[in-house]
Amino acid sequence: MFVDRAKITIKSGKGGDGCVSFRREPYVPEGGPDGGNGGKGGDVVFVADENLRTLMDFRYKKKYEAENGAPGMRKKRFGKDGEDLIIKVPVGTLVIDEETGRLMGDMTVHGQSFVAAKGGKGGKGNTCYTTSTRQAPNCAEAGGFAKERSVILEMKLIADVGLVGFPNVGKSSLLASATSARPKIANYHFTTLEPNLGVVQMFDSSFVLADIAGIIEGASEGAGLGHDFLKHIERTRVLLHIVDVSGSEGRDPIEDFEKINQELEKYSDKLTRKPQIVAANKIDILGCSGDPDDLEICDEYIEFRKYVEGKGYPVYPMSAAAGYGVEDLIKAAFDKLQEVLQEPEEESEYEMFDFAADDYDPDYKTVYADEDENGYVLSGKQLLKIFNSTNFNDSGSLRYLYKYIEDSGALEKLKDMGMDNGDTIRIEDYEFEYYDEDYDY
Numbered sequence: 001m002f003v004d005r006a007k008i009t010i011k012s013g014k015g016g017d018g019c020v021s022f023r024r025e026p027y028v029p030e031g032g033p034d035g036g037n038g039g040k041g042g043d044v045v046f047v048a049d050e051n052l053r054t055l056m057d058f059r060y061k062k063k064y065e066a067e068n069g070a071p072g073m074r075k076k077r078f079g080k081d082g083e084d085l086i087i088k089v090p091v092g093t094l095v096i097d098e099e100t101g102r103l104m105g106d107m108t109v110h111g112q113s114f115v116a117a118k119g120g121k122g123g124k125g126n127t128c129y130t131t132s133t134r135q136a137p138n139c140a141e142a143g144g145f146a147k148e149r150s151v152i153l154e155m156k157l158i159a160d161v162g163l164v165g166f167p168n169v170g171k172s173s174l175l176a177s178a179t180s181a182r183p184k185i186a187n188y189h190f191t192t193l194e195p196n197l198g199v200v201q202m203f204d205s206s207f208v209l210a211d212i213a214g215i216i217e218g219a220s221e222g223a224g225l226g227h228d229f230l231k232h233i234e235r236t237r238v239l240l241h242i243v244d245v246s247g248s249e250g251r252d253p254i255e256d257f258e259k260i261n262q263e264l265e266k267y268s269d270k271l272t273r274k275p276q277i278v279a280a281n282k283i284d285i286l287g288c289s290g291d292p293d294d295l296e297i298c299d300e301y302i303e304f305r306k307y308v309e310g311k312g313y314p315v316y317p318m319s320a321a322a323g324y325g326v327e328d329l330i331k332a333a334f335d336k337l338q339e340v341l342q343e344p345e346e347e348s349e350y351e352m353f354d355f356a357a358d359d360y361d362p363d364y365k366t367v368y369a370d371e372d373e374n375g376y377v378l379s380g381k382q383l384l385k386i387f388n389s390t391n392f393n394d395s396g397s398l399r400y401l402y403k404y405i406e407d408s409g410a411l412e413k414l415k416d417m418g419m420d421n422g423d424t425i426r427i428e429d430y431e432f433e434y435y436d437e438d439y440d441y
């Protein structure tokens with residue numbers, strides 16, 4: 001199965017928590033703090049790889065997680081950083097953030113890479129919390145959060161050159177003749193349903209040729225899986241239009257040529273803007289060997305060539321089955337491709353993802369006050385970070401947490417909601433009772 005779109009979830013590593021620890025040495029009754037910092041969580045990184053051709057692998061594995069940072073340790077030892085997770089994708093893949101629908105990365109060259117989910121920062125150990133008034137800090141910073149998101153991978157380019165034409169005209173035969181790919185070739189329509197890709201070697205260079213399912217009249221309106229097929233064609237740079245010039249199935253080659261172009265045009269003018277080279281296939285059936293002298297007396301071919309050239313397209317005679325003319329046609333496709341590669345790329349239909357805005361979270365400091373069937377609840381990202389950094393056996397650390405909650409204004413909100421002295425407030429799985437400052441116990 002050919003896969004050109006996939007949805008996966010990615011998750012960076014969480015930062016390791018900072019460590020709370022104190023020096024323990026003989027004859028030193030109160031050693032200072034010596035808790036080390038936690039390690040950074042691993043990033044999720046996308047890398048373009050020219051050895052991959054489809055998004056097949058993402059069909060089976062959907063979840064990708066980088067390693068967490070390790071917690072800090074005693075004796076000021078740092079926790080190990082989590083390993084980055086490298087995800088290789090074919091050149092020509094678009095990486096799109098599902099939530100915003102924005103483009104995170106357009107992977108156009110081999111080796112190109114970007115970080116799609118940053119790992120959480122390592123938390124600071126208690127060593128870093130020492131101040132002049134606080135010589136023995138009993139808390140350490142929690143590691144930064146992991147980042148999780150859904151991304152859509154989409155192949156912008158499935159191949160450099162795409163074969164188009166009616167069913168049974170010899171598209172797969174050409175792929176088999178020009179590359180080492182072995183597509184199924186048979187004398188019936190729609191032998192090919194999924195694109196077959198082959199690599200054409202040209203001197204010290206190469207390009208990818210895609211054999212796509214045959215197009216029929218009405219494909220642009222969806223006839224015979226038309227939309228899927230036409231979408232594949234959209235993802236090639238140069239079109240090789242194969243026509244059965246012998247009319248072996250009783251159709252007229254000129255009409256065939258026109259009908260396919262009409263379908264391409266109806267689907268999208270992007271397809272009509274692509275350079276197109278026309279191959280007049282099955283000349284052997286017309287009794288032609290491919291020899292130039294032979295060709296000039298082959299009326300059907302000459303008539304077809306005159307018409308198509310009149311429309312401004314180059315025409316190449318061919319017998320894909322016998323191998324005539326294949327080399328010249330492939331050379332022409334290669335030359336055209338080199339020309340196209342010089343041109344600037346068409347503008348992307350996607351807006352760019354804003355990484356700076358993604359790093360800056362305006363919601364980070366908000367403390368949410370809610371009520372559920374079990375009582376009052378506080379939540380919020382910064383609150384959770386401070387909560388995770390709190391040592392509940394240490395009064396200084398607890399006081400810091402309470403002061404943060406008070407300053408956030410969340411208690412006022414809870415009071416407006418009807419909270420009274422003695423009511424329970426919950427943060428994650430921790431509960432405490434609320435009493436006013438001037439409450440008379």
Ligand SMILES: Nc1nc2c(ncn2[C@@H]2O[C@H](COP(=O)(O)OP(=O)(O)OP(=O)(O)O)[C@@H](O)[C@H]2O)c(=O)[nH]1
Nearest residue numbers: 167168169170171172173190191192214319320321
């Ligand atoms: N005589 C002759 N037969 C050919 C030539 N090229 C292809 N054929 C035959 O035409 C039939 C169809 O060829 P395919 O290559 O499968 O055609 P296709 O365009 O890939 O067909 P679909 O995948 O069904 O769209 C096969 O029986 C081929 O052997 C040719 O140049 N001369």
Ligand SMILES: [Mg+2]
Nearest residue numbers: 171172191192
């Ligand atoms: Mg085929």
